[in-house]
Amino acid sequence: MQFHKRRQSIIFEQQPAILSSAAIGGKKESEGPLANYFDRLNTDTKFGQKSWEKAESKMQELALDTARRKVELQYGDIDVLFGGDLLNQCIGSAFALRPTGIPYLGLYGACSTMAESLLLAAAAVNAGYARRAAALTSSHFASAERQYRFPLGYGGQRTPTAQWTVTGAGCCIVGQNAPHGPFVRAATVGAVTDWGIKDANNMGAAMAPAAYATLRAHFDDLGCAPEDYDLIVTGDLGQLGKQIVTDLFARDGVKLGSVYNDCGTLIYDLQAQDVHAGGSGCGCSASVLCGYLLSQLAQGKLKNLLFCATGALMSPTSTWQGETIPAICHAVAISAERR
Amino acid sequence: MQFHKRRQSIIFEQQPAILSSAAIGGKKESEGPLANYFDRLNTDTKFGQKSWEKAESKMQELALDTARRKVELQYGDIDVLFGGDLLNQCIGSAFALRPTGIPYLGLYGACSTMAESLLLAAAAVNAGYARRAAALTSSHFASAERQYRFPLGYGGQRTPTAQWTVTGAGCCIVGQNAPHGPFVRAATVGAVTDWGIKDANNMGAAMAPAAYATLRAHFDDLGCAPEDYDLIVTGDLGQLGKQIVTDLFARDGVKLGSVYNDCGTLIYDLQAQDVHAGGSGCGCSASVLCGYLLSQLAQGKLKNLLFCATGALMSPTSTWQGETIPAICHAVAISAERR
Numbered sequence A, B: 001m002q003f004h005k006r007r008q009s010i011i012f013e014q015q016p017a018i019l020s021s022a023a024i025g026g027k028k029e030s031e032g033p034l035a036n037y038f039d040r041l042n043t044d045t046k047f048g049q050k051s052w053e054k055a056e057s058k059m060q061e062l063a064l065d066t067a068r069r070k071v072e073l074q075y076g077d078i079d080v081l082f083g084g085d086l087l088n089q090c091i092g093s094a095f096a097l098r099p100t101g102i103p104y105l106g107l108y109g110a111c112s113t114m115a116e117s118l119l120l121a122a123a124a125v126n127a128g129y130a131r132r133a134a135a136l137t138s139s140h141f142a143s144a145e146r147q148y149r150f151p152l153g154y155g156g157q158r159t160p161t162a163q164w165t166v167t168g169a170g171c172c173i174v175g176q177n178a179p180h181g182p183f184v185r186a187a188t189v190g191a192v193t194d195w196g197i198k199d200a201n202n203m204g205a206a207m208a209p210a211a212y213a214t215l216r217a218h219f220d221d222l223g224c225a226p227e228d229y230d231l232i233v234t235g236d237l238g239q240l241g242k243q244i245v246t247d248l249f250a251r252d253g254v255k256l257g258s259v260y261n262d263c264g265t266l267i268y269d270l271q272a273q274d275v276h277a278g279g280s281g282c283g284c285s286a287s288v289l290c291g292y293l294l295s296q297l298a299q300g301k302l303k304n305l306l307f308c309a310t311g312a313l314m315s316p317t318s319t320w321q322g323e324t325i326p327a328i329c330h331a332v333a334i335s336a337e338r339r
Helices: A052-070 A089-097 A110-126 A141-148 A203-222 A238-251 A280-300 A316-320 B052-070 B088-097 B110-126 B141-148 B203-222 B239-250 B282-298 B316-320
Strands: A010-013 A017-025 A078-085 A104-106 A130-138 A168-175 A181-190 A231-234 A260-262 A304-312 A327-335 B009-011 B015-023 B080-083 B104-106 B132-139 B166-174 B183-186 B231-234 B259-260 B304-312 B327-335
Touching: A010 A017, A010 A104, A010 A203, A017 A052, A017 A280, A052 A078, A052 A089, A052 A130, A052 A141, A052 A280, A078 A089, A078 A110, A089 A104, A089 A130, A089 B088, A089 B203, A089 B316, A104 B110, A104 B304, A104 B327, A110 A130, A110 A181, A110 A280, A110 A304, A110 A327, A110 B104, A110 B110, A130 A141, A130 A280, A130 B009, A168 A280, A168 B015, A181 B080, A203 A231, A203 A238, A203 A304, A203 A327, A203 B259, A231 A238, A231 A280, A238 A260, A280 A327, A280 B080, A316 B088, A327 B104, B009 B203, B015 B052, B015 B183, B015 B282, B052 B080, B052 B088, B052 B132, B052 B141, B052 B166, B080 B088, B080 B110, B088 B104, B104 B183, B110 B166, B110 B183, B110 B282, B110 B304, B110 B327, B132 B141, B166 B304, B183 B203, B203 B231, B203 B239, B203 B304, B203 B327, B231 B239, B231 B282, B239 B259, B282 B304
Parallel strands: A078 A104, A078 A130, A231 A260, A231 A304, B080 B104, B080 B132, B231 B259, B231 B304
Antiparallel strands: A010 A181, A017 A168, A130 A168, A181 A327, A304 A327, B009 B183, B015 B166, B132 B166, B183 B327, B304 B327
């Protein structure tokens, strides 16, 4: 194995493939422009469970189960799973995995979890540590509102920069020596970035600098440029955060233009669905990747995707204690064809 | 790189070394039998900060800074850091890393975090993804009580099976091609294990089955036995959990005997320090490993250590919703000498 001097980026020489993926969504997602790309949409926001937290766990179960059935795998065929979610102590993942027996490495990357889990799954397969590795995450509008903001019954007013937590889950299963892709080609691990934003209703602004920093590191490490991709997507910056990333690159003389988009603006119709600045939550980038984006790669409509999930690493406690919002972004380069 | 058919275990052929480690502790730890093995002990439980949460973050900063200074590394020499803690949204780690710029992959493994972070750091170095990788975690008695149980001012009564959350942090820096060890030789990734315990004041009983399952998998995968180690330590099962692991192996006809111990019973004097069943928290196994155990390996007093940190993956919300306690355990085999 070649030793990489690059500081933040890894090239996966074995080109592990995404063997299968699945996206699960709720009611609002079923009304959005990407509805057709979900494997399952459930208009019962409790997914038949007694609480929203259990519903979120159920979504992860469904995402994993749907992904493994597509390629006729048993749980015993998956050597390791990387997963996590937004719930305190990541109970969404822990309870979803309880019946599976799959070796599990729990993550906390807030809304960056889909990129973090996918890059670690690819790293495990590329190094030969696992034959197949899974990446799994979720978020749920109601469990997130209860935990981060107000119980829904309170009927709190939303600010213009607020985003709407996606009720959704996504799962990828990564394997080696696959005849066809998509293939995970490289990844860039982000560092904690904090430009001093304190407004927990403006996550897009808090996370945009992290996306900018990771994208810059990715281009520098790999000696590539935005035009080497046909799509660069951030995770859940929403309309405002997306504009900030575009502006930050413009200052450097780099025009991102139409090659750049954000999952938070793709998943909903921002005008018609009353979601203010767009979608957010681990389930936002996860379900957009595992549904829409990977299907575009599989169909050859996309050739080279740079998937950059973004996460805000504060907690209600840190906000109450007057802290600013630290953020992170990890990037994963995915290609339709082997290089 | 050899492909391993083993399902849960990884052998690190490159034998990455633990270049440096540091253990930070608080007042109660300074009064315990392992006090001499800490790098820093602070009797101010706030570590000069305004809140216990910020104090916990400060401990992680100190652990990382102390470990890197010992080997004269800059933050820029560390290619990736795996870390996490018990605080909601793992704010201990996120805020500690904010000034460092180190690429960061956040984990949530509850009290198993020291083993999870160390095995991932070793995996990253072994595969050539990183020249040096760090593993970092912490817990704080007061921030854990406030979050999981009652605010300290409430003065709640503790049950006999309750444990005492360690105020401590630990950090390891792993690198390649080191002239001397300790060396990380192999690891076993655990699966979520739940035998139906619901009592959040009896974590030892909830986690013991996970430790048993991971140890069994480790012995099976690597074709080894307890006597191949001079010490097997679990993370924070305490007195009761330790007895359960011993009993579970006895049922299989395997006598663990004096080769087996638990960090939760090592860190405090259980009689004199009024800690009931023993220590717990991410900082328990982290500070015992990064202080006492690694120094024993460096001095040749230990040759082969199997470090098995254990975590309970419930949250207060899952407990309120009547759920049982899922648990996990990851094992890391560390040798004084190269094999």
